[in-house]
Amino acid sequence: MRRRWMAAVAVTVAGMLTLTACGGGEEGGAGQSPQAGAAKQVEVFSWWTGPGEADGLKAMREIFEKRNTGLTFFDAAVAGGSGDKARALLTSKLQADDPPDTFQGHAGAELQGYIKAGDLEPVNFLYDELKLREVFPQQLIDQISVGGQIYSVPVNIHRSNVMWFSPGVLKEAGVTEVPATIEEFVAALEKVKQAGKIPLSIGSEWTVVHLLESVLLGSLGTEAYNQLWTAGSDWSGPAMTKALNDFKTILSYAGDPQDDWQPAAKQVADGEAAFTIMGDWAYGYFHNPPDGGLGKTSKTDFDWAPAPGTGGTFMWLSDSFTLPKGAPNRDGAIAWLKVAASKEGQDAFNPKKGSIPARKDADTSLYTDYLADALKDWGSNKLAGSIQHGVTVNDAWRTAINEAVGLFQQSQDVAEFQKALADAAKNSGQ
Amino acid sequence: MTRMRRWLPGLLLVAPSIAAIAVFVYGMLGWNFRLAMTDQHDEVSEGKFVGLENFTGIWDQPRWSISVNHAIVFTVVFVGGALLLGWLLAFLMEKGLRGEGTFRAIYLFPMAISFVATGVVWRWLMNSGTGERAVGLNRLFDVVGLEFLQWRWFRDQDWGMAAMAIPAIWQMSGYVMALFLAGFRGVPEELREAARVDGCTEWKVYRHIVLPMLRPVTLSALIILGHISLKAFDLIVAVSGKQIITDVPAVFMWVAVFDSHDPAKGATIAAYIVIAVSVFVIPYLVWSLRKERRS
Structure with a gap:
């Protein structure tokens, strides 16, 4: 009988200890938080x-x-x-x-x-x-x-509005000048498509939001873009409709979505795709020797310019x-x-x-x-803040924009997209 | 005193787990439902009670219906696929395959891998590149001359979630096989022989003797797979991350809590997941309780 009692108490105590250990574990965080008392x-x-x-x-x-x-x-x-x-x-x-x-x-x-x-x-x-x-x-x-x-x-400081391109593919497709406006960009995309290469490479959904911010900046202009984040901004107007239609046109030239921005950038570096719009962290990936990067030579294997229509503006994060x-x-x-x-x-x-x-x-x-x-x-340059990288919008607003873009990729409905963006702005205290 | 001696040690033994379950399971569940019925749409404000407003409001959001649809497609393909494949494997084993032990181990191995590891491997296998850019399975199809089978896998807008179920089927069908194998073995040989003596063909033996006796096993398998499927999160995040194209309620919940910073919305989605899972689990509990009482 006594042994049974002892066993019961032992198990109970062990159980309690496990419980308290669970509670204590929270504070440990990553499990290597600084020693208590080491104030220095x-x-x-x-x-x-x-x-x-x-x-x-x-x-x-x-x-x-x-x-x-x-x-x-x-x-x-x-x-x-x-x-x-x-x-x-x-x-x-x-x-x-x-x-x-x-x-x-x-x-x-x-x-x-x-x-x-x-x-x-x-x-x-x-x-x-x-x-x-x-x-x-x-x-x-x-x-x-x-x-x-x-x-x-x-x-x-990183720059978001950078267009990376493959000089080889552009030459092959007969694009002689680097596109500086949205119209020139769409024309260049069309030529690349005719040449049988991927006109624009994209990655997972966030890279498409990244593309959107550059297209908005390029289509609306810096003043109007910066206005979007102030009180009384106009998300429902005709200028925005035009910008979103530009976005739809540009997106229609995109290749199959890749896993992330690196495989998308690699398509440009390997001469499979002509353009990709990605932040300037892509430079390290293109340029650094293998393991950390692709070991490509700048200006010959890959080149860069401000995203179309955004020359003279630095979209920062x-x-x-x-x-x-x-x-x-x-x-x-x-x-x-x-x-x-x-x-x-x-x-x-x-x-x-x-x-x-x-x-x-x-x-x-x-x-x-x-x-x-x-x-x-x-x-x-003039400055504008990035959307996807947290300069102009808070987390909730950014998530709503991401959601709208993800849904737009499926529905291709500009009116619905614009409404979702306008709602996102309104719900986020505009 | 003697009476106390009889029940007290037992109670002491289970007390820690009762306390833990009361606090960490039912307490948290209750807390979650309470939160889901408030309008606490950011982390700092005090929520007011709003009843079922969040529960009805969420159906107006296009993302929610997409993620529910995805969960349904995923569940149907995954549960159906794993049951069928598991049954087929068990059937083959039961037919007295040579080296059965080895095969059993091989089919069970995927169970030992976490969904995250499975997801990372299958993300590569299910790469959507086709033609010259094909890698993974599409490349394999290319090499063996089955190019027409190449598709965009989980990036396909309509059937992407069916592709997402493939790694889950791969991982869980071995487990279903083990369940069914035990079920097959539980059918007494005498019954089969009696049927054969009565002139049953082998097909009829399975149709009328073995399959009905497998019903409890099938039900258990259905419930285990069903609740895994409705809670699916790790596999999907490992394969495609938090993208709308493969959105399911559990991923939406994560986004609502950690990205949108909207605790009430996250709690609402969590509540719906719990409700969906209990639709699977509660009938099973009722059924097994009844069975126990009968025996």
């Missing part, structure tokens, strides 16, 4: 784990540790392109009031959710202290300010770091933000990541080939 540690949360970006982060980390000998850098990176998984984990950490010391986010409206939930502290004081308003372009400051407050420090409220090591986080904002930090990070610094005073000799072009345009 700075936990930096990002999704930079791929080739290039992880090297860039390491370079910034070295500068950080050299400047702040008392602090250690804790890399809380979560793998996954564009940070889907990282952001899901971050959401649960923030809801549990267990923020990292600083986290990566796309600069702009994507941070609105965090701002509304009261998760972020404004960093205006840092902009004043480091005189950042003088080194970042004024339009960038305007586009990331929310009610006069700035909530993040942009580390890099940016990775930035934030200051969460209740960060365990606020001073450490501020020290990290200072490195991320500095010329030294940005010039160490960006050549490796394949992007350009947000600062205007970067060392131009570090940026060659495509990046030299981008840096020049960044300093002189």
